[in-house]
Amino acid sequence: MGSKVVVAGAFMVLLISSSLAVAAEVNVYSYRQPFLIKPLFDAFTKETGIRVNTVYARKGLVQRLKNEGLNSRADLIFTVDIGRLSDAVSAEVTQEVNSDILDANIPASYRSNKSHWFGLTSRARVIAASKERVKEGEISTYEQLADPKWKGRICTRSGKHPYMVALTASMIAHHGEAKAKAWLSGLKANLARKPQGNDRAQAKAIKEGQCDLAVMNHYYMAQMMRDEKQSAWADAIFLVFPNQSDRGTHLNVSGMALTKSAPNKAHAIKLMEFLSGDLAQRMYAEENSEYPLKPGVPWSGLLASWGKFKADTVALDQVAKYRADAIKMADEVQYDAN
Structure with missing residues (x-):
C-alpha cells in the first residue's frame, strides 16, 4: 500500500511539474517581423526560462483577437505604430497594466495614459x-x-x-x-x-x-x-x-499591449518589463536602428553619428x-x- 502511495505521489508531482513547465510561456501576436524581435525573446528566455511563442501577421491581428475573445491564447500584441496600438484599445482587446517598472522606464508621452499600451522604440x-x-x-x-x-x-x-x-x-x-x-x-x-x-x-x-x-x-x-x-x-x-x-x-513608436484574455498574464508583464529595460532597449537600438525609449540607453553608433535632435513632446x-x-x-x- 505504501509503495502505491509513493508512486501516486510521485505521479502527482510529475503532473504539477509538467503543468508549471507548460505555463512558463508567453504567447505574442506580432505585427513586427520575427527576425526583428526573436533576439529579444531569446534573451528573455535565457534570463527567465520563460518561452516566448510568436504569431506574426502583416494585418488582421486585432480582428483575430476580437474573434477569439476570452478564449484567445494570446498574451501580448506587438504593433509598429500608434495607429494599431490605439485600434487595439478601441477594439477592447487590451487591458490595463499597473507596473512601476514600466512607468519608470517608458516616458509618459510614449505610453497610454490609461496604461493599456507602452512604447518600445521610437522612429x-x-x-x-x-x-x-x-x-x-x-x-x-x-x-x-x-x-x-x-x-x-x-x-x-x-x-x-x-x-x-x-x-x-x-x-x-x-x-x-x-x-x-x-x-x-x-x-x-x-x-x-x-x-x-x-x-x-x-x-x-x-x-x-x-x-x-x-x-x-x-x-x-x-x-x-x-x-x-x-x-x-x-x-x-x-x-x-x-x-x-x-x-x-x-515620433511614432513600436509598442506592446497586454491582451484582455492573457492566460499567462504574470509572465507577459514580466516580458513587457524586460523589454523596457536596459538590455532589450540597447538590443533594439543596435539591431533595428530605432531609438530606445528608456532614458539613458545609448543609441546605436549610426544614429549617434547623425546627432541629437529635439523630439516632439506631444503625447x-x-x-x-x-x-x-x-x-x-x-x-x-x-x-x-x-
Missing part, C-alpha cells in the same frame, strides 16, 4: 532631401512642405498610410483642424506624382530625379545603407529632422485622438488622387 518621421538639388538648411519644418516653392518636387506614400496619418494627426494636435487641412492641401499640391510605394520607394524616386523631397521614417535610411542594391538610394539623400527651433520632430495618446480626423482629411483634399 522619427524625417524629411529626405536630394543632395544634388536641395541645399542644407533650405527646408527645416514640416510646415514648409506646403510652400509653393516645392511644387512638383515632393514624393510621399499614401496619405492614409498609418505613418502619414500619424503625422497629419500631429499637425492637427499642434495647429488645429483648419490649419492642418490647409497644410495637407498644400502638400498635396506640391506632389510630383500620385502617392505610392513605401518609404524606401520615396528615396529611390529622389535618386531617379522624380522628386527632390520625401517624408520617411529614419530607420529606412539605415536599412538602405546596409543593402547593396539600395545603398545608392541612401547616398542620394540627406536627412532633415524637422522643427528643431520649435516643437521638435514627430501620442493625443495624436491617436485625431487619427480619424486625419484619415477623413486625406479624403477631403483627395490626397491619393492623381
Whole structure:
C-alpha cells in the first residue's frame, strides 16, 4: 500500500511539474517581423526560462483577437505604430497594466495614459532631401512642405498610410483642424506624382530625379545603407529632422499591449518589463536602428553619428485622438488622387 502511495505521489508531482513547465510561456501576436524581435525573446528566455511563442501577421491581428475573445491564447500584441496600438484599445482587446517598472522606464508621452499600451522604440518621421538639388538648411519644418516653392518636387506614400496619418494627426494636435487641412492641401499640391510605394520607394524616386523631397521614417535610411542594391538610394539623400527651433520632430513608436484574455498574464508583464529595460532597449537600438525609449540607453553608433535632435513632446495618446480626423482629411483634399 505504501509503495502505491509513493508512486501516486510521485505521479502527482510529475503532473504539477509538467503543468508549471507548460505555463512558463508567453504567447505574442506580432505585427513586427520575427527576425526583428526573436533576439529579444531569446534573451528573455535565457534570463527567465520563460518561452516566448510568436504569431506574426502583416494585418488582421486585432480582428483575430476580437474573434477569439476570452478564449484567445494570446498574451501580448506587438504593433509598429500608434495607429494599431490605439485600434487595439478601441477594439477592447487590451487591458490595463499597473507596473512601476514600466512607468519608470517608458516616458509618459510614449505610453497610454490609461496604461493599456507602452512604447518600445521610437522612429522619427524625417524629411529626405536630394543632395544634388536641395541645399542644407533650405527646408527645416514640416510646415514648409506646403510652400509653393516645392511644387512638383515632393514624393510621399499614401496619405492614409498609418505613418502619414500619424503625422497629419500631429499637425492637427499642434495647429488645429483648419490649419492642418490647409497644410495637407498644400502638400498635396506640391506632389510630383500620385502617392505610392513605401518609404524606401520615396528615396529611390529622389535618386531617379522624380522628386527632390520625401517624408520617411529614419530607420529606412539605415536599412538602405546596409543593402547593396539600395545603398545608392541612401547616398542620394540627406536627412532633415524637422522643427528643431520649435516643437521638435514627430515620433511614432513600436509598442506592446497586454491582451484582455492573457492566460499567462504574470509572465507577459514580466516580458513587457524586460523589454523596457536596459538590455532589450540597447538590443533594439543596435539591431533595428530605432531609438530606445528608456532614458539613458545609448543609441546605436549610426544614429549617434547623425546627432541629437529635439523630439516632439506631444503625447501620442493625443495624436491617436485625431487619427480619424486625419484619415477623413486625406479624403477631403483627395490626397491619393492623381
